[in-house]
Amino acid sequence: MRAFRSEWVKLSRRNTLLGFGGAMVGFALLFTILAFVNAGGGNVDLDGGEAKDFVTAAVLSLPEGSVFAITSVGGFLGIIALALFASNLAGEFNKGTIRMLFVTEPNRLKLLAGKIAALVSFVAVGVAATLAATIGVGALLAPGSGVETAAWWTSDGLAAIGSAYLNLTGAALVPALIAGTIAVITRSSAIAIAVGAAWFILGEMLLGTFWDSLAEWGPAAVTNALAVGGAGGAGTMGGAAPVIAYGTAALLAIGYGVLSLAISGTVLARRDVTS
C-alpha cells in the first residue's frame, strides 16, 4: 500500500496526467469524431476498408454504439499504456532511483506490486476518462450525424459500456505488463517501448503471415480480441477481425499478465543493483 501511494505521488503530476492521460483521451476522441463525421456522410475510411458499411448512423444508434469507435481502436490505448509502464519501470534504473527505492523498501516484491498496482489503477482511471470523454463527445455529435442515442442509455447500452470498460482496460494491460517486463530485464525505456510497440503494432501481424496459429494466441491478437469483445468483433486499428473467442482471450490475457509479473518479480528480486 505504501509503494502504491508513493507511486501515485509521481503519477498525479500534471505532466504525467496530461502526457499519458491526454494521449489516451486524445486518440479516442480523434477516432470518435472521425466515426461520427463518417456516419454523418463525411465518408471517412476508418478501418482502411469499406467505411460506409462499417460506420453508419444505424450502427452508432445501437445500444453499443456509444463505445463502437473506442473499442475499434482499443489497441492504441494498449500502446500508450505500454509506454507508461516501460518508461516508469525502466526509468527507475536509468535515473538510478531504484537503489534509493530498494533502501527505503527492501522488500522488492512489495515494491513491484505497489508500483504495478498504481500503474494499473492509472490505466483504469485513464480508460474510464477516455470512455466518458468519447461517450460525451459522441452524444454531442450524434444529432448532427443522424445518430439516435436513446438506446445508449438502456440497460443493454449501459452493459455495453461496462463491458467495454473492462475489455479495454484488460486489453491495455496486456502490452503494458509485457513491456514492463522487458523494461525490468533491459533497464532501458527506449528498448522496452521500441520492442513492445513494434511487436504489437506490426511485428506479430508480419510474423502471423508465416505462422498462422499466432492469431490464436499471440499477445497482440489477444489484445485485439479482448478490446472488441472476442471473435466476431471488428478488427482493431484496421487489422483483421479476431479469431479468438472472448473467454479464451480473457484467459490468455490473464496468463500473459501472470507470466510477465512472475518474470519481473524474479528478475527484480534476484538482481544485484551495481550502478
Place this chain on the structure above:
Amino acid sequence: MTSIRTNGLTKDFGELRAVDNINMDLPRGGVAGFVGPNGSGKSTTIRMLLGLINPTSGEAEVLGQSIKNPSAYLHRVGGLIEAPAFYPSLTGEENLRVFAALGGFARGRIAEMLDVVGLGDRGGDKYKSYSLGMKQRLGIALALLPDPDLLVLDEPTNGLDPQGIVEIRSLLMELGASGKTVFVSSHLLAEIQAACDSIVMIDHGGVVFGGTMVDLLNRNSPTIRAAAENDTDTVRLIELATNAGYTSTRVNGAIEIDAPSVWAPDLNRLAWQAGITLKELQATSADLEQAFFAMTGNNKTGTE
C-alpha cells in the same frame, strides 16, 4: 553492541574479487570513516550492507540483524549511495514525499529535514534545477528522513562548497554525538580526520586498518624530528632514542624518531642532561593522508 559487523565478507563479479574477506566491527554511536583508494571495494561493501547486492561469501550484521534480511534493519538506516538520484521533474519536496510515502515516514519530517540541510527555501524548486551541492544536500535530507539509528553516507560532501562542507561536517558530528552511528566514506581525508572518531581503511578489497583515529595516527607517527647543534652529537641522540625503545632514522643532518609526540619533552630533557644542545625539536602529529599513503602504499593523491 556493534552497529556494523562483518565476518569474511566477500564479493566477486565474475573473475574480479571486488571485496575480499572484509572483517570489521563498528561500535554504536559516533562518526566512523571509510576510506580506500579507487576500486578498493568501498561502494561494493556499502551496497552489500544496504541490501543492494548479495555477498558471494561471508556474513555481516547491521544493527544486530543479518544482511540476508534487509527488511529487518533498513527501516532504521538512512543511506546515500554514490551520487544522489532523484526524479528530475519533481521538486525537492515532492521527491522526499515519494520516499516518505514509500517508507511510511512522517510527512512533517520533510520540511524539517529540508531545513536541516539548508534547502528550506528551495524545496519547491524542481530537482533538475539544483546544483550538485544542492542535490547532495537533498540526498542527505532523504537519508535523515527515517530518523535513522545508522546513517551510511557515500561521499556526502561531493560537490559542496567549503561552507557546505563545514555545515555537513558539523551535522554529522552532531548526529554522532547524539548517539547515532554515522558511517561515511569520503575523498576528503582531512574531512574524515576532522569528523571521525574511528576509521576503517580498505585496500584491494581488504581491511588494512580498523580502529580509532587516534590509534591510526599514533601507529603512523614517526614524527619527532630533532637535530643536535653539533653534528657529532647526532649519534648520541640516536642512542638516547634507542635506549628509550624507539627507532630513529637520519634525515639530512637531523633524526626522525618513531615516537609519539608526547615523548618530545622527555627527549629534550634527556638531551640536556647528556649535554647535547638541540637546535631543532619538532613534534609533528601525523595526518590521515600520511597514514593513508603509508598503509595503502599509494603515493598518488586522491582516493575513491
